[in-house]
Amino acid sequence: MVDVFNALTVLGNFLIIPGLTYGSQLALGALGVTLVYGVLRFSNFAHGETMAFGAMITILVTWGLQAASISIQPLPTALLAIPVGIVVTVVLTLLIDRFVYRYHRDRKANPVIFLIVSIGVMFFMGGLIRFIIGPGDQIFFDGTRFILKAREFKQMTGLDEGLSLRMTQAVTIITAIIIVAAMFWFLNHTRTGKSMRAYSDNENLALLSGINPDRVVMITWILVAALATIAGTLYGLDKSFKPFVYMQLLLPIFASAIVGGVGNPLGAIAGGYVIAFSELILTFAYKKIILYLGPETLELDSLVQILGTDYKIAVSFIILVIVLIIKPTGLFSGKTI
Template identity: 60%
Template sequence: MDIANALVAILNFVVIPAAAYGSQLALGALGVTLIYGILRFSNFAHGDTMAIGTAIVILLTWGLQALGVSLGPLPIALLALPIGIAITAGLVLLTDRLVYRHYRRVRADPIVLVMASTGVMFLMNGLTRLLIGVDEIRFDDGARFLISVQQFKAWTGLTEGLALRLSQFITLVVAGLSCWALFRFLNRTRSGKAMRAYSDNEDLALLSGIDPERVVRLTWIIATALAVMAGTLYGLDKSFKAFNYFQILLPIFAAAIVGGLGSPTGAVAGGFVIAFSEVAVTYPWKKIAGYLVPGWQPEGLLQLLSTEYKFAVSFVILIVVLLFRPTGLFRGKSF
């Protein structure tokens, strides 16, 4: 029985939260890796794209709430999400038209695009602050739990409870569906293959009649959609705070690099590697140790690192992967 309790506790405190967080990171890292593969630079504005997209989704959510719209147990943000993606994609395409396109035309070094992206980061950061401020905002208005601790205990008779929040479940479903759709798109459709071709060899893609500007636009739209989804799901799961979206840039970059920059499969794998390590390293294992080793009451919490150091986990994994497997888990730089 103790082993069952330990398993439930691991599931409840490690596996479920890490899976949800990993999905959010994976969606973010997919966007970063697509832009890296096709536009050939790391987009420092990605975190703030997530932030501004989420801010727009929140504003739309408020608007829909004021209109009295309801989705029953589901959060209204899900209804606002497609509109938010469309608006944010429009904004991002505008930055491409006004900022990045010039540098593609003069064939500037990609490092210039990195610097331009920090300019866009400042812009988006300021706009987010203007739109919605810097305070913490909760906008999850749906039902709280799909499975609550009491229900679970009543069903199973275990002392340890398990809760699955609706937001976590939605995260897993939405992330799973979007990954499936993205991989299908990249591997099966003409436009998706054109994106991979462009990433492999820009000139040859052009010589095959692929319109580079169309590929670039498509990349921005997909990356933005993934970013806004990641941001909204993260906000539903935890809460919205503009600064957190800047900080999440590090685990997202780490996930993309750990997986192998430019490799979508790698981005997803990297997201989960980072999320599971972060949660596992910062979780106090005392309770589970108590179940597994009867009669042992360890003095400390058995927590490897306090939660404040979760960024250190991304960093250490990144360093280890780079030291032992420099191209990432999935040999990056090409799709």
């Protein structure tokens, strides 16, 4: 029986908690991508860099706060800096919309043109970020590192395996729940949120109903910038901040949005967790679990991994391809928010 608990603890510690954390980060990212797709009708390749930009501003403000010895122990100071990060990112996003996307929107450009334009924006933002903060790793986490330490867990339960919960993991999961709940409340219960859904559903009819498209577009960018900043900061807190990493995050984020049904917020969230857990389940080393649950005499030489962790990124790519072949509209049949 103890073996079963040990096995469960290993699963919890190395699969479930990291999966929920990573899934929450992807879900928040995919929610932003899906909003842009639903309202503005294009795939925003600059979303990864928007996350990085928001995180960067948050980091700069965090350093300022740290220098001024302002903190909110035991929580990381970055949480205090996020609002500033959001505001600056909103301003940048709105400026980019004003000077780049609006031109093409007025011309009713093809979505492919928007997509390519967004790649341009991606490179611009990437350059801006590296110009300001440099390409290197930045660690900006402070506060209490662990809520539950593996050693304490072992002492508490008497098990051989430890379960730890890092502060960043708890913060990520809780923040994601709050943000997602707030987002759904906004979309389903406020006039502005409903007008966004209406615009996404039927642009012409929304116009006939007196819904101002400029306002819908502006609110969408504000939400997207806020979501991106939060997602980017949470990811940076949990792992570390490295500009190039956010570009690589684009693939799992798009995979999440598409798996769930692009344009569908509920789908984006489900997709985030599907992608996160798929990556972890396929690259997890099952050796310990099998040793605990298998017969006493069993000996294993390998780690019993389905895929090496190097192939992590391939998992989201494979899922993406499978979904696009079998059910291109995704699990929740997307298209409108």
